Amino acid sequence: MILKKGSQEVKTKDSVIRNIATAAKAIGLTFYRGLGPNGMNIFVCDEKGDTFYAHDAYTALQAIRNSMSHPVARLIHEAVKTIDDNVGDGGKIFCILLGEAMKNAEKLREEGVRTANIIAGYSAAIKKSIDLLDSLAINVDESKLFHLIQHVIHRLPLSNIERDTITDLVIEAIKYVTADGSEFDPYFVKVKNKLGGDVSGSFLVKGVVIDKIWPGYIQMPQYVESPKIALLTSPIEIKKTSLKYEYVVSPKDVNGLKNVRDGVSEFYKSAVRHIVSTGAKVVLSRKELHDEVLEGLSREGVISAYRFNDEEILFLSRATGARPVHNHELLTSADLGEADIARQFKIGNERWILIEGCKRGSACTIVLRGNSFKALKMYEKAVTKSLRVARSFLLDRRVLPGGGATELYISQRLKEWAHNLQDQKSLPVLKMADCFEKIPYLLALNTGKDPWELLTRLRSLHFRGYPRYGIDSFGVLDDMVEKGVITPIKVVENILKILDEVLQQLLRVENVVIARQIKGNVTTR
Structure with missing residues (x-):
């Protein structure tokens, strides 16, 4: 009665759970054979027709979003x-656990377990799992x-x-950023890609890299020591009140035209004199700078660049301590940032500006080299993932054993705990324990050996008091800790918390309504 032709609506509760479980299982199955170091890659073709290999869940889902x-897939x-x-x-672990949990919820619903009890049991099992992590985690050093x-x-x-090159660069960047004892923030580690060469040519710049282009005929200084840095967020442009002469002149009035030209030139010279008087030796502008301003600054020994976005301006402000100024006439020496060195650097056919030794924040830049754009994207993904995992580790130095050891430990403890429960919540808790056991099973499967044999032997070791044992x-x-196969406890906690939230959202759905897809351009008012 309400929906247009072509729309879909799922009404009954059992049909809703079955519909949602089908979507969740489909995504989970996608990553079954990609789990672990022996996992297979996913060959993805995005909307533009580009093809590439994806080895993590976000890259694969992002390409087809x-x-x-x-x-449910979008969620x-x-x-x-x-x-x-x-x-x-x-x-990937999140997608697999979610798919298994929804599959088991579908089975529980068919067996007559009420949805409210399934939600309560799953939530209690996940909260119990988070508490169990403390008993398995161990403290380690850097x-x-x-x-x-x-x-x-x-x-x-x-x-x-x-792997070795990227690992060395990441560790060197982390040590530099945290050298002053401050808390590590990946925001202060930027990544720049430059096509050409191979990964062995990658290097770390202990400062900020500016890859903006300026006119080649402007001969700026090559090297400035202990520069003061100014950040401008608005253009240096002429307004009607900026000139001493009238704008309206006849094309035949040579003197009038000369006065206008002289007024424009005087305005730009005045702007340069004011900026130089503050002591600035590096000027970075969000908007484009006029050629006369660039030429005047270069003659005064000032390095300048322009066309920065808001995120870059914020990063430069945090790194150098410079305060962004909207009007260049209001710029003072108190608004300037500080650094040790500012110099030009040529890489390939491009000229970059390097600002090293930022005083306010220990910012650094990892410059990656590669022989293809796909390789550079893979290197950048490796650096980004490593920095985020390192942040989780440095916030909490406790780690958990990998190789499926943590998941099997949680599975066994949940089964023991479920036998002491007196209500229907015990059934969802047992099903959630089976979900966790799926992880070591898939790791064993992807090694090429008999998964049930490996899983049975691993269960025996855990029962005999070796909870750190996993599958390499x-x-x-x-022992996964001795072999260095570890995971920060913050990572596992984050996965479980988001798993709990998503499961509650999906299981509380009453109806699913999918609107008709409108083709072509849609104009809205």
């Missing part, structure tokens, strides 16, 4: 994006950071040389 027709994509932004890892980053990068399709990349059961 506009082609998703089911609302899962947003959840994976949140996990990737917060901790940088765990997207020396484990190398193994942690290697563990993250090892999941990406990179060679050993690429060769299908061997070993």
